[in-house]
Amino acid sequence: MSYVGQPPGKPAEQTVSASGAVLAESHAGAHTISRRWLLFNAGIALNGIVGVVLAVPVVRYLLAPWKKDSSYDSWVSLGATDAFPVGDTRLAFYKNPSSNPWDGQTDNVACYVRRESSDQFRVFAVNCAHLGCPVRWFPQSQLFMCPCHGGVYYADGSRASGPPERGLFTYSWKIASGQLQIDAGQMPTLSNTAKLVKISIGHGDCSCSG
Amino acid sequence: MQRIKQTAIRIYGWLELRLQLEGPVKDAALHPVPRNTASWWYVFGSAAFTLLFLQIFTGILLALVYVPSAGEAWNSLNILNHQIPLGWFLRAMHGWGSNFMVAIVLIHMAQVFLFGAYKFPRELTWILGVFLLLMTLGMAFTGQVLRFDQDAYWGLGIGASIMSRVPFIGGGLVHLLLGGPIISGPTLSRFFALHVFVIPGTLLLFVFLHVWMVLKLGINEWPMPGRLVQRSTYIQEYHQLAHEDGIPFVPGAFWKDLIFSGAVLAAVAVCAFVFGPFGPGGQPDPSIIQTVPKPDFFFLWIYTVLSYLPPAMETPFILIVPLLGIAFLLALPFWAAEGEKSWHRRPVALLAVSTIAVCWGVLTHLGATTPWSPHMSAWSSDPIPVRYLQSATPLVRQGAAVFQAKQCRNCHSIGGAGGERGPALDEVATTMTIDQLRFKVVTGGGNMPAYGKNLSPAEIEAVVRFLETLHPANEPPAYDASRRAVETSQAVDRAPKPANRNAAP
Numbered sequence: 001m002s003y004v005g006q007p008p009g010k011p012a013e014q015t016v017s018a019s020g021a022v023l024a025e026s027h028a029g030a031h032t033i034s035r036r037w038l039l040f041n042a043g044i045a046l047n048g049i050v051g052v053v054l055a056v057p058v059v060r061y062l063l064a065p066w067k068k069d070s071s072y073d074s075w076v077s078l079g080a081t082d083a084f085p086v087g088d089t090r091l092a093f094y095k096n097p098s099s100n101p102w103d104g105q106t107d108n109v110a111c112y113v114r115r116e117s118s119d120q121f122r123v124f125a126v127n128c129a130h131l132g133c134p135v136r137w138f139p140q141s142q143l144f145m146c147p148c149h150g151g152v153y154y155a156d157g158s159r160a161s162g163p164p165e166r167g168l169f170t171y172s173w174k175i176a177s178g179q180l181q182i183d184a185g186q187m188p189t190l191s192n193t194a195k196l197v198k199i200s201i202g203h204g205d206c207s208c209s210g
Numbered sequence: 211m212q213r214i215k216q217t218a219i220r221i222y223g224w225l226e227l228r229l230q231l232e233g234p235v236k237d238a239a240l241h242p243v244p245r246n247t248a249s250w251w252y253v254f255g256s257a258a259f260t261l262l263f264l265q266i267f268t269g270i271l272l273a274l275v276y277v278p279s280a281g282e283a284w285n286s287l288n289i290l291n292h293q294i295p296l297g298w299f300l301r302a303m304h305g306w307g308s309n310f311m312v313a314i315v316l317i318h319m320a321q322v323f324l325f326g327a328y329k330f331p332r333e334l335t336w337i338l339g340v341f342l343l344l345m346t347l348g349m350a351f352t353g354q355v356l357r358f359d360q361d362a363y364w365g366l367g368i369g370a371s372i373m374s375r376v377p378f379i380g381g382g383l384v385h386l387l388l389g390g391p392i393i394s395g396p397t398l399s400r401f402f403a404l405h406v407f408v409i410p411g412t413l414l415l416f417v418f419l420h421v422w423m424v425l426k427l428g429i430n431e432w433p434m435p436g437r438l439v440q441r442s443t444y445i446q447e448y449h450q451l452a453h454e455d456g457i458p459f460v461p462g463a464f465w466k467d468l469i470f471s472g473a474v475l476a477a478v479a480v481c482a483f484v485f486g487p488f489g490p491g492g493q494p495d496p497s498i499i500q501t502v503p504k505p506d507f508f509f510l511w512i513y514t515v516l517s518y519l520p521p522a523m524e525t526p527f528i529l530i531v532p533l534l535g536i537a538f539l540l541a542l543p544f545w546a547a548e549g550e551k552s553w554h555r556r557p558v559a560l561l562a563v564s565t566i567a568v569c570w571g572v573l574t575h576l577g578a579t580t581p582w583s584p585h586m587s588a589w590s591s592d593p594i595p596v597r598y599l600q601s602a603t604p605l606v607r608q609g610a611a612v613f614q615a616k617q618c619r620n621c622h623s624i625g626g627a628g629g630e631r632g633p634a635l636d637e638v639a640t641t642m643t644i645d646q647l648r649f650k651v652v653t654g655g656g657n658m659p660a661y662g663k664n665l666s667p668a669e670i671e672a673v674v675r676f677l678e679t680l681h682p683a684n685e686p687p688a689y690d691a692s693r694r695a696v697e698t699s700q701a702v703d704r705a706p707k708p709a710n711r712n713a714a715p
Contacts, residue, residue, distance in 0.1 A: 072391035104281025132367035149517035160659030189374030
């Protein structure tokens with residue numbers, strides 16, 4: 001912004017009378033520097049600086065939940081390994097480790113535990129890999145079925161039919177002092193997978209194995 | 211009586227000296243509008259305005275009792291329903307008000323589009339309107355979440371899963387949406403802030419600007435075929451139309467707005483009284499797996515689209531199509547700012563609106579009936595109809611038992627009961643031979659899982675034999691011609707040979 005007329009920074013030397021100053025302003029318009037306009041611009045600049053300084057904590061507050069998945073995860077126990085018979089898929093529950101006192105029932109998270117052998121487990125999230133609805137296990141047909149859009153998975157979690165693009169999400173697990181533990185805390189989605197699982201569109205094996 | 215009237219006039223004068231609103235209000239009320247804009251086709255915008263204030267009013271009343279805490283929201287909703295006098299009615303007004311709001315906003319948009327009201331000089335009015343539509347849908351979604359039950363909980367999960375498909379920043383966006391790693395206290399709090407403070411504030415600002423522009427630019431005149439919009443001449447022509455053949459807005463055109471708005475309010479009240487409030491449904495406890503989440507009616511079409519999209523197309527479709535749609539709507543007034551306004555001369559516009567309306571209706575209807583969802587308890591509810599097993603061998607009966615126990619009925623119906631995900635199997639034997647049935651059961655294909663690993667060979671044989679009996683009595687089952695030839699030759703081999711005349715007696 002360029003100014004014509006009196007040089008900046010010397011308000012004390014303006015000897016023009018009040019009415020003259022008004023006249024000068026009204027004749028020369030906003031391009032004439034005057035003490036008033038200078039102070040006005042200084043006020044805008046001050047508010048701008050304060051605004052920028054205030055914006056930092058505000059933006060930080062707004063973006064606070066944006067964290068790496070692992071910072072939300074920790075190891076939680078699903079109970080004794082004896083509670084999970086070999087070859088079965090059972091529903092297990094845990095309280096989400098990242099919780100607030102007013103969460104109510106939303107901290108009761110469920111997961112499916114499949115014990116493949118005495119020391120091998122697979123823990124699936126109940127969230128369908130399509131859009132997150134809770135899948136249901138049917139032991140008779142050994143299938144997981146999702147009620148929302150019809151996704152179906154085999155017992156090993158691989159996709160059997162429907163809109164899901166991948167198999168069920170799984171959790172990392174470990175056995176610690178007789179308890180089955182999983183690394184959990186983050187709701188699994190396509191971007192926040194609990195653990196990477198190869199995408200498989202399996203058709204199951206033929207039963208004629210002999 | 212005279213003294214009261216005098217006092218009232220003096221009070222009015224006192225206020226008017228200070229507020230000085232009489233001028234602008236009179237201008238707005240009495241400004242001339244073209245005569246044929248006093249039409250019933252023009253009432254939907256004001257009805258949406260009325261509904262907005264109904265929602266704000268009922269929303270404030272509900273907020274006096276509702277607790278936006280993940281732990282207590284469900285309880286407070288039930289207290290509103292059952293313990294607060296007429297709390298159920300207030301909830302019903304707010305819920306039905308939102309349904310009517312979405313419907314009226316869509317009708318208003320279609321009417322404005324077909325009347326060419328987005329053309330010069332009302333392009334900005336249209337653009338603000340597009341944002342108002344998006345904000346209305348945003349209010350509908352956030353409002354649905356505040357009714358914090360199982361549908362809301364899992365619906366939020368679906369929203370988060372959609373967010374997660376954004377490349378690179380998807381994970382972070384999920385955290386922002388949920389206010390944390392899972393659906394919990396902070397999630398409901400931020401949806402409350404969005405639904406009560408952020409979106410309504412923006413809505414009111416945009417509505418004010420939208421209505422301001424309608425007043426300043428004048429209501430869209432009734433489109434006449436052949437009367438083209440041209441930037442150079444329009445404003446003058448409109449001014450002529452309004453002033454030479456105009457009537458004052460109040461009461462000339464406004465009486466229809468009044469009556470329709472009143473009727474809409476009454477309709478909301480009647481629906482609220484007769485049908486009652488929506489939910490809340492089951493408790494928002496994620497450990498309750500036995501649930502079939504569904505959105506409110508205005509999102510059923512998305513529900514259907516997400517079910518029918520092939521897996522590979524899902525992410526690109528979700529990310530790109532809505533953006534393209536919105537971009538098209540925003541760009542519309544710029545590439546079609548001039549020309550014909552009347553729908554009589556705009557076949558593409560008319561065709562587009564009817565196609566979209568029919569598609570939306572069909573998708574919504576499908577979303578209400580959800581034929582793609584397995585019926586989770588079909589396998590343990592209706593038995594196989596007796597007539598299918600009356601002359602069945604033990605193997606066939608065993609097959610029927612396998613069919614029932616292995617959840618086949620969840621997707622396939624027999625005798626009219628069962629799922630609709632797969633085809634009904636009452637006549638499957640007429641379309642598939644026994645070998646094809648065996649192959650299909652073992653390997654699946656299409657949307658059917660493979661059962662080869664989940665059924666023993668004996669179970670497969672039994673169920674296939676059962677399926678082979680499923681044909682109408684007067685139609686034979688499908689038969690493989692090559693099998694017939696083999697069996698004919700086997701029959702010939704096994705048939706008793708005619709006695710050899712030359713053999714010794």
